């Protein structure tokens with residue numbers, strides 16, 4: 001059964017990671033993602049990455065775990081993870097978009113604001129509280 005999920009995260013580019021490293025990341029990503037049934041896009045510019053990964057939940061989580069360990073970036077913030085019915089980037093093993101620094105700064109700010117806006121505001125907290133209450137019994 002299909003169990004699709006999507007992840008969106010942002011991170012900062014490590015010092016010294018330039019065009020050549022980026023080319024390599026994209027080459028490997030496209031090859032491996034095809035094998036894993038992962039699709040998505042990578043935006044980069046101004047020292048920032050924003051990436052969307054979508055595919056089978058287990059594969060997406062496993063890949064994100066591997067990417068987190070990659071020293072070519074740091075300070076990753078997981079902005080969103082959700083089950084999906086359909087892919088947004090179905091035909092892209094890894095689409096690439098280079099943005100000017102000011103665009104990336106603006107996107108990053110928007111995403112972080114959206115993330116901060118979810119502070120204790122979603123159903124997850126209610127579920128967790130219910131769970132915690134059970135644990136105290």
Ligand SMILES: Cc1cc2nc3c(=O)[nH]c(=O)nc-3n(C[C@H](O)[C@H](O)[C@H](O)COP(=O)(O)O)c2cc1C
Nearest residue numbers: 025028029030032033049051066067070072073094
């Ligand atoms: C910002 C960023 C995005 C990446 N995206 C992917 C990706 O979509 N797919 C992928 O296989 N590797 C991606 N990588 C590279 C992985 O971290 C890893 O180097 C690569 O998958 C090779 O893994 P392996 O050495 O375990 O085979 C990304 C790395 C960075 C820094």
